[in-house]
Amino acid sequence: MPQPTGPATAPRAPATASSPPSAPPPFPPQSGPPPQEALAPRAPVPPAVSEATRLLCVGVHHDRAFREAVLDELYVHEERFPAPSVGIDAGRVLSHAVRARNHEVGWAGGIVGLWLLGLIVSGGLLALALLGSVGLVVARWIRGSGSADTGVGLVRRAVAFYVRWLSRLYLVYLFFAVVLAALFLGGGTFSGGSGFGPGLSDPLGFARLAAFLTLLVLAGIVACVALRRGQFARVVSEELSPSRFPHAQSDPAETTAGPRLSHLRTRLRAEQHQPLVMYEEDWPFRGFGTPFHTWSLAIELRPRGEAAPVPLDNGEILRRIVPLVEALRVPSPRKDPAAAAAVIDRLRELRLDECVFLPADGLEWRNGAPYAPDAFAAHRAAALEEGGEARRHFLRIRVGGWDEELVVTVFVRVHTQGGMLMAEFAPHVLTPVRRGYRLAEREARRHRALSWPGHIAWALVHTPSSFGDSVRTLGGWLWGELRRAFAGYAGAPAEGPSAAVRELGTDEDLSLFQEMDLDRYLKTIQDRVAGGVRTALREAGWATDEFDQKIIHVANGGVYIDSAKDSAIGIGNDNKISHTPGGKGGGKK
Structure with missing residues (x-):
């Protein structure tokens, strides 16, 4: 079992009477890498020990x-x-x-x-x-x-x-x-x-x-x-x-399990973190939390100049988004390298992958799910460009803050059809454990x-x-x-x-610090996703003025976080946010 990384900075002992006035107060440790690994990619805490x-x-x-x-x-x-x-x-x-x-x-x-x-x-x-x-x-x-x-x-x-x-x-x-x-x-x-x-x-x-x-x-x-x-x-x-x-x-709970529990637990662990999501038709995003400012926009694909633009497919647009989002893991340049080494921002633990949603209805047995790597690759290749309804491909971006107690998962999907580009941005939020x-x-x-x-x-x-x-x-x-x-x-x-x-054991309230972090994660990821789409259009020779206007309208809608209690949290002025009471997650617009 991999062990969690140690704290980036060891907690200091409380100041005594003989301590100098400038001695910093103690603070709770946050999991992170030692300083010499600060600029390397950093993995989140393993789920089993979060x-x-x-x-x-x-x-x-x-x-x-x-x-x-x-x-x-x-x-x-x-x-x-x-x-x-x-x-x-x-x-x-x-x-x-x-x-x-x-x-x-x-x-x-x-x-x-x-x-x-x-x-x-x-x-x-x-x-x-x-x-x-x-x-x-x-x-x-x-x-x-x-x-x-x-x-x-x-x-x-x-x-x-x-x-x-x-x-x-x-x-x-x-x-x-x-x-x-x-x-x-x-x-x-x-x-x-x-x-x-x-x-x-x-x-x-x-x-x-x-x-x-x-x-x-x-x-x-x-x-x-x-x-x-x-x-x-x-x-x-x-x-x-x-x-x-x-x-x-x-852990005695792990070492004393009977045959039936051991079998169920092994199968559960083989399924729970798969990039292939087997979903119930009514609640496809169950497990990812409450929908939070889901938006989409459509623009007409028009040539930017006289030259014929390069055709864009969905995969090419996503390939332009990925490096921009991955760059969020790297600390910004600082004069002092030690200051960069001390950065323990949770964006450094950002995870980015591709996932495919498949409906569970129609499968005869649970062990018939196509979890094998080659089967997932086939579904990914087919779902990426087909624009289907039941089978859907998403770029999935996740940030786990507060030791995985505040989890933001953003699903990004782009689709071109009939000379139009549709971009979908669907964040979901898991609030802290009760x-x-x-x-x-x-x-x-x-x-x-x-x-x-x-x-x-x-x-x-x-x-x-x-x-x-x-x-x-x-x-x-x-x-x-x-x-x-x-x-x-x-x-x-x-x-x-x-x-x-995770949703069954979730509280509905966020602290002010958690609301601030949630706001920062979403704004940062949204800007990078929009930048990736804009770059893909511009470099392929397509006009971006309409996209710029619409994405600015979304960004200028502002962020208002009142409370996560009894409702989803609204971003902007004209949002339609669905919420499932009791933390069941998922939701439809």
Whole structure:
């Protein structure tokens, strides 16, 4: 497994009292090359060890809904092609999703077993506690995950608040009642006078024994809840720590996979980064994020002078664009070579390739996709000039900022037909991984720092809802296994992706710095693409005045970034931007 490059500049230690006033403050490191490699091409961080992959792996341990969505798409539906994994390794996320589910199912089975044991030995006392546990789960369901800004959302939150606290007070009352019963009820002895406790023939003595057994079972449940949380905190803070995560060969999720997971993961890794994109007809760009200022322009091809112009095909125009875009990887000239060596701009990690989109409909089997290099070359050669509808060729330009958390992918397509030139520019943006996953990592480290009374207190607070949560976990696992075994997905005709792992774990908001970087990436790439088209036209003897006017109109539209929340981000004044709620990506104009 290739290792990520080291930081371009080592972080400095904080200034002490004896430090000179000019000592620079510490700053977070950014992955980059050592200075002597500054002018050489620089590869991005490998997807399997990117920060985005690490946070998504944290997410499948922390977020049950996200984990179930990943497993449904990649583990249950074997017939679906995976969406392109931009900047991540979906195979590693899948490995952690399976491992997290196995952990959860194991703990859930133990907790449900203890609850059922308690129902038997407690004489029905624990059945009363189940009512409160179910009430807490119902309160969570009533509250939902929708916005509280609407009237319905406020009502649901108010009802959930009432049900939740009513259940909590009921459980507190029941707990103290059981403790009092265990301490003060009954007398007598076992079997008529052994002196060890209440007599079984005494109703009050039996109630006291049931109370003792109830407390014993509850102690076991509390221990399971505490140990389950401790295991989660250890996995997140140790196995998925920034220092250990890059060493994939020591990741237990990678080394303990069963035969089925190993097979699915191998096939997934062979498909997820292919230049041939097998897409679902309704959402061809699924996996690349939200459409962002997609524009196209058409111009009449007119000779610039008296001489006959050279005919231009699509491939020739793209060949003029490529070197201009590739030049963005090179730092601008500086007086001091050391200053050029220190440049760690993410444009230096820009990736540029050609891709072909093919519809998945019509393929009988998933393994029938033409991924072989010679098959892709044939599709590329045919799609480049044909201008087809279902099969499309694009020049693909990608920049992964913020350790692959902000990913900008620009698709460029040119087509000449009937004396007209059509240029298409289709950027897509993947916003950062959910902030909740980063916060879950902090919470896990904080939890491990608790004293033993703190661990017990945490477990006591979360024990009442443990039965409902465990039943839900076991039900989801059983449902998924039944569907996998009997729904016939493994032998079904091939389908395009229904969801993308990266999009499922995406936040909708950008920080101001990220918005500024996004603006810079897009403006820079757009200018170079336009320059390539202009150069190709001019050198071939075609007039460029109409193209210059239209591209200036696009550029002068300005950039306005308000928020990525609940909508795509608009560039210009007269844009039509489609957005898929929930981060599903893709979109149609």
